[in-house]
Amino acid sequence: xxxxxxxxxxxxxxxxxxxxxxxxxxxxxxxxxxxxxxxxxxxxxxxxxxxxxxxxxxxxxxxxxxxxxxxxxxxxxxxxxxxxxxxxxxxxxxxxxxxxxxxxxxxxxxxxxxxxxxxxxxxxxxxxxxxxxxxxxxxxxxxxxxxxxxxxxxxxxxxxxxxxxxxxxxxxxxxxxxxxxxxxxxxxxxxxxxxxxxxxxxxxxxxxxxxxxxxxxxxxxxxxxxxxxxxxxxxxxxxxxxxxxxxxxxxxxxxxxxxxxxxxxxxx
Numbered sequence: 001x002x003x004x005x006x007x008x009x010x011x012x013x014x015x016x017x018x019x020x021x022x023x024x025x026x027x028x029x030x031x032x033x034x035x036x037x038x039x040x041x042x043x044x045x046x047x048x049x050x051x052x053x054x055x056x057x058x059x060x061x062x063x064x065x066x067x068x069x070x071x072x073x074x075x076x077x078x079x080x081x082x083x084x085x086x087x088x089x090x091x092x093x094x095x096x097x098x099x100x101x102x103x104x105x106x107x108x109x110x111x112x113x114x115x116x117x118x119x120x121x122x123x124x125x126x127x128x129x130x131x132x133x134x135x136x137x138x139x140x141x142x143x144x145x146x147x148x149x150x151x152x153x154x155x156x157x158x159x160x161x162x163x164x165x166x167x168x169x170x171x172x173x174x175x176x177x178x179x180x181x182x183x184x185x186x187x188x189x190x191x192x193x194x195x196x197x198x199x200x201x202x203x204x205x206x207x208x209x210x211x212x213x214x215x216x217x218x219x220x221x222x223x224x225x226x227x228x229x230x231x232x233x234x235x236x237x238x239x240x241x242x243x244x245x246x247x248x249x250x251x252x253x254x255x256x257x258x259x260x261x262x263x264x265x266x267x268x
Contacts, residue, residue, distance in 0.1 A: 006180035008091035021243045022088045028209040035238045047264045061129045069267045070260040072119035078253040082191045083244040084214035087174040099190040113139040116187040146185040188213025198223040204235040216241040
């Protein structure tokens with residue numbers, strides 16, 4: 001086994017219990033914690049109206065952009081949630097990567113594309129919005145990234161070869177043998193995976209984590225609704241791997257993410 005990885009650093013100053021948890025619960029889905037948040041949207045909507053008054057009508061900033069911005073800041077400021085377990089060891093990811101799913105067209109049967117993006121700490125909100133929109137436009141034009149091309153190629157193989165290939169990739173990840181090029185392109189090697197079900201009119205819900213890859217947190221964004229007091233809100237439901245950090249730390253992080261969206265000037 002190689003003792004270093006291109007995407008993370010080994011964490012050594014851990015309590016005995018934290019080091020032992022991957023052996024008690026060797027699978028992510030044995031270690032799930034579920035956490036629901038409710039976000040008030042009035043301040044965010046007002047901010048977006050001001051921002052979009054200065055932007056092109058075909059490139060608007062959206063509430064989803066504000067959410068991505070808040071999530072990225074949370075993971076830079078609270079790195080304990082940006083960790084993963086591989087090979088029974090705990091690793092600190094050396095960047096913030098968020099994967100999100102997007103419908104190529106708003107119609108039944110339209111394919112869903114997954115987009116993985118690195119979120120540098122120093123980039124501005126405007127830079128992030130423009131970059132995300134550019135990536136979405138490319139996918140809607142049919143431009144595939146490397147991961148999609150690899151999946152397309154794999155699906156021409158018989159099932160037993162696909163299973164064998166995934167087994168080898170999983171072992172390579174456990175033994176720290178995955179090359180950076182494969183990690184960088186794979187959407188399941190991410191800090192957070194986000195599904196925006198609100199964009200298709202659905203409510204939030206809790207999603208499992210994949211055993212393959214290194215993603216330790218999944219967030220599902222629900223649609224907008226009016227509370228009895230007239231305030232517009234949305235729910236975001238999270239599933240995370242408790243082995244990477246305790247529930248209190250993760251809960252505080254997610255509440256801070258919510259707080260930034262409710263005071264969105266802080267995201268600029």
